[in-house]
Amino acid sequence: xxxxxxxxxxxxxxxxxxxxxxxxxxxxxxxxxxxxxxxxxxxxxxxxxxxxxxxxxxxxxxxxxxxxxxxxxxxxxxxxxxxxxxxxxxxxxxxxxxxxxxxxxxxxxxxxxxxxxxxxxxxxxxxxxxxxxxxxxxxxxxxxxxxxxxxxxxxxxxxxxxxxxxxxxxxxxxxxxxxxxxxxxxxxxxxxxxxxxxxxxxxxxxxxxxxxxxxxxxxxxxxxxxxxxxxxxxxxxxxxxxxxxxxxxxxxxxxxxxxxxxxxxxxxxxxxxxxxxxxxxxxxxxxxxxxxxxxxxxxxxxxxxxxxxxxxxxxxxxxxxxxxxxxxxxxxxxxxxxxxxxxxxxxxxxxxxxxxxxxxxxxxxxxxxxxxxxxxxxxxxxxxxxxxxxxxxxxxxxxxxxxxxxxxxxxxxxxxxxxxxxxxx
Amino acid sequence: xxxxxxxxxxxxxxxxxxxxxxxxxxxxxxxxxxxxxxxxxxxxxxxxxxxxxxxxxxxxxxxxxxxxxxxxxxxxxxxxxxxxxxxxxxxxxxxxxxxxxxxxxxxxxxxxxxxxxxxxxxxxxxxxxxxxxxxxxxxxxxxxxxxxxxxxxxxxxxxxxxxxxxxxxxxxxxxxxxxxxxxxxxxxxxxxxxxxxxxxxxxxxxxxxxxxxxxxxxxxxxxxxxxxxxxxxxxxxxxxxxxxxxxxxxxxxxxxxxxxxxxxxxxxxxxxxxxxxxxxxxxxxxxxxxxxxxxxxxxxxxxxxxxxxxxxxxxxxxxxxxxxxxxxxxxxxxxxxxxxxxxxxxxxxxxxxxxxxxx
Numbered sequence: 001x002x003x004x005x006x007x008x009x010x011x012x013x014x015x016x017x018x019x020x021x022x023x024x025x026x027x028x029x030x031x032x033x034x035x036x037x038x039x040x041x042x043x044x045x046x047x048x049x050x051x052x053x054x055x056x057x058x059x060x061x062x063x064x065x066x067x068x069x070x071x072x073x074x075x076x077x078x079x080x081x082x083x084x085x086x087x088x089x090x091x092x093x094x095x096x097x098x099x100x101x102x103x104x105x106x107x108x109x110x111x112x113x114x115x116x117x118x119x120x121x122x123x124x125x126x127x128x129x130x131x132x133x134x135x136x137x138x139x140x141x142x143x144x145x146x147x148x149x150x151x152x153x154x155x156x157x158x159x160x161x162x163x164x165x166x167x168x169x170x171x172x173x174x175x176x177x178x179x180x181x182x183x184x185x186x187x188x189x190x191x192x193x194x195x196x197x198x199x200x201x202x203x204x205x206x207x208x209x210x211x212x213x214x215x216x217x218x219x220x221x222x223x224x225x226x227x228x229x230x231x232x233x234x235x236x237x238x239x240x241x242x243x244x245x246x247x248x249x250x251x252x253x254x255x256x257x258x259x260x261x262x263x264x265x266x267x268x269x270x271x272x273x274x275x276x277x278x279x280x281x282x283x284x285x286x287x288x289x290x291x292x293x294x295x296x297x298x299x300x301x302x303x304x305x306x307x308x309x310x311x312x313x314x315x316x317x318x319x320x321x322x323x324x325x326x327x328x329x330x331x332x333x334x335x336x337x338x339x340x341x342x343x344x345x346x347x348x349x350x351x352x353x354x355x356x357x358x359x360x361x362x363x364x365x366x367x368x369x370x371x372x373x374x375x376x377x378x379x380x381x382x383x384x385x386x387x388x389x390x391x392x393x394x395x396x397x398x399x400x401x402x403x404x405x406x407x408x409x410x411x412x413x414x415x416x417x418x419x420x421x422x423x424x425x
Numbered sequence: 426x427x428x429x430x431x432x433x434x435x436x437x438x439x440x441x442x443x444x445x446x447x448x449x450x451x452x453x454x455x456x457x458x459x460x461x462x463x464x465x466x467x468x469x470x471x472x473x474x475x476x477x478x479x480x481x482x483x484x485x486x487x488x489x490x491x492x493x494x495x496x497x498x499x500x501x502x503x504x505x506x507x508x509x510x511x512x513x514x515x516x517x518x519x520x521x522x523x524x525x526x527x528x529x530x531x532x533x534x535x536x537x538x539x540x541x542x543x544x545x546x547x548x549x550x551x552x553x554x555x556x557x558x559x560x561x562x563x564x565x566x567x568x569x570x571x572x573x574x575x576x577x578x579x580x581x582x583x584x585x586x587x588x589x590x591x592x593x594x595x596x597x598x599x600x601x602x603x604x605x606x607x608x609x610x611x612x613x614x615x616x617x618x619x620x621x622x623x624x625x626x627x628x629x630x631x632x633x634x635x636x637x638x639x640x641x642x643x644x645x646x647x648x649x650x651x652x653x654x655x656x657x658x659x660x661x662x663x664x665x666x667x668x669x670x671x672x673x674x675x676x677x678x679x680x681x682x683x684x685x686x687x688x689x690x691x692x693x694x695x696x697x698x699x700x701x702x703x704x705x706x707x708x709x710x711x712x713x714x715x716x717x718x719x720x721x722x723x724x725x726x727x728x729x730x731x732x733x734x735x736x737x738x739x740x741x742x743x744x745x746x747x748x749x750x751x752x753x754x755x756x757x758x759x760x761x762x763x764x765x766x767x768x769x770x771x772x773x774x775x776x777x778x779x780x781x782x783x784x
Contacts, residue, residue, distance in 0.1 A: 151733075
């Protein structure tokens with residue numbers, strides 16, 4: 001029995017390994033799909049930008065300032081900073097901006113359920129445009145970003161769009177440098193490959209846009225979802241709407257600078273993702289409106305955070321089986337066992353290396369061996385999250401707890417010049 | 426066994442373990458590549474190269490004015506760039522005068538003689554004309570620019586007035602004009618932008634006339650408010666397989682077809698349309714919305730698409746077809762673009778591989 005469980009574990013790990021390598025090869029050598037990036041002139045639709053802000057006094061001025069400079073017809077753009085029960089100077093800062101700029105229409109939320117999804121749900125009552133873009137308050141959009149995120153909505157099949165997130169505070173600590181590499185792998189390779197291969201690019205909840213009628217059709221934001229982005233991706237997918245990823249719609253964000261903050265963040269993501277998995281895995285697997293590629297990728301995507309505990313279980317089983325003298329398979333199994341139960345899944349590191357190459361990073365790739373630390377922390381954190389979830393559901397005391405990611409920025413950064421990728425003639 | 430053996434073994438093992446992470450530790454300490462990744466923060470406009478060139482040369486404009494009064498050639502420097510101010514009437518981009526020059530500023534109407542290759546970027550304060558078979562790297566014109574037969578511009582070309590591409594001329598890279606671009610048969614382009622883009626056949630008066638008139642469908646689009654309301658309220662129809670809108674039929678919906686799509690002759694389609702495979706908009710049909718096509722898109726004679734138009738394959742435009750409107754500029758993007766004479770486009774046309782006007 002244990003032996004078959006072990007084989008099952010190996011099989012799962014091998015499937016995800018092939019997935020990682022396939023994505024990386026596609027990005028390095030395959031045909032790239034940037035269908036909407038060329039749209040620079042159009043009869044642009046009216047757009048509302050929602051800026052989710054909960055105690056964001058350190059960062060909210062930066063994003064409002066950046067949004068005032070975007071290249072989008074001013075009469076087609078409304079900005080709604082969603083101040084969700086802030087107790088710091090967030091409200092004051094937003095109101096100062098609103099006084100100077102009539103396109104800013106603040107929404108100060110003073111009660112209601114905690115969490116971003118609940119705040120956005122309340123803010124949607126004020127939206128009367130067909131396209132809504134969502135940013136977290138610590139993001140800094142570039143000039144063309146709004147156009148880049150809106151362009152895909154000219155495609156009637158598109159329900160949501162996701163841009164690329166680029167860490168701004170990279171050089172601060174080891175953690176920020178590792179997260180920089182990890183984000184590169186996730187967006188530059190993983191998301192874009194899924195876009196290339198007509199799979200399921202994931203709506204990420206920020207630097208993102210959604211079609212209002214699609215959101216209405218699927219019942220709006222799910223305030224009970226721990227990861228409202230994953231939840232939305234799958235509800236849209238099952239309702240026949242596609243999500244697209246725009247790799248060139250880049251936006252700076254602040255990544256966690258302290259390990260406890262990172263652990264809380266990834267545990268929340270893992271719980272939210274696992275919650276979505278229990279809700280949508282079966283529906284995705286049997287959906288007749290999806291292609292087999294979408295069904296396969298959709299199911300695998302839902303399972304990514306479960307691979308942490310699966311890998312740990314594989315290690316444990318390997319030890320138990322070894323000391324019980326069980327003969328484990330032939331040469332191939334031993335090879336798979338050796339490779340993946342010692343250092344985990346190498347394919348994920350290959351993906352990061354591929355991303356660093358695509359980004360033209362020459363020196364930061366040297367940090368690749370150290371990503372093992374981040375990998376180990378993530379492995380333990382997501383396993384812990386899965387264990388807590390299982391325990392909560394067995395004991396029946398599941399409770400929605402929203403952990404907002406702590407900001408490290410203490411002052412606006414827009415006075416400093418940001419690194420710019422220049423056009424060259 | 427030597428007393429030192431265990432220490433040596435430990436040392437060797439530690440070295441072997443540390444070796445793979447040494448570059449990582451070195452980078453972590455030195456932080457040579459610890460800045461945020463650069464992102465594209467410019468607005469991505471097609472005219473950016475021309476505007477950057479203009480702003481670099483801006484301080485030399487008073488000097489150009491003086492030089493114009495004296496009808497002379499003058500060499501000067503700006504931003505490490507060697508600039509030739511050419512204000513004589515008989516300046517002909519003589520290779521000897523151009524040696525070591527990065528940019529030329531022409532104070533008078535300028536003409537690049539037939540067959541001459543100019544490697545410097547050119548700013549023309551008046552009109553600029555390229556003779557037959559001439560080539561230049563890039564040019565910015567304060568008025569009109571004419572590319573003679575078989576001439577070519579290799580990187581970018583922008584005129585504040587009009588641009589005329591004569592037969593078999595080519596503008597590689599970016600091509601933009603403040604007023605209009607007129608392309609004759611056999612001319613080629615890659616990415617172009619202008620409020621009005623015409624393809625003309627000087628041998629056929631009929632085609633020339635079609636191009637100069639507004640398309641009949643442009644008057645059906647309605648005002649901005651009506652367009653917004655339609656955008657929000659349309660029904661979405663998903664078709665497994667092919668979709669055909671019959672001849673002269675009218676439909677108000679967003680349609681997604683997993684097969685091919687055909688908008689019949691004279692039909693009116695109010696909405697955005699997407700096909701996974703080829704799409705044909707037949708003669709006199711109008712699409713008041715966007716078109717997304719997974720294959721080849723054919724716009725039949727006198728057809729109209731409000732846009733944007735996005736095709737993964739090629740776009741073929743028959744005579745009299747029109748994309749966008751003068752008050753609603755749009756984008757047409759595809760792998761290749763083949764346009765017949767007598768067509769009209771408004772906004773940006775992007776042929777990722779190559780675009781040309783049919784011969």
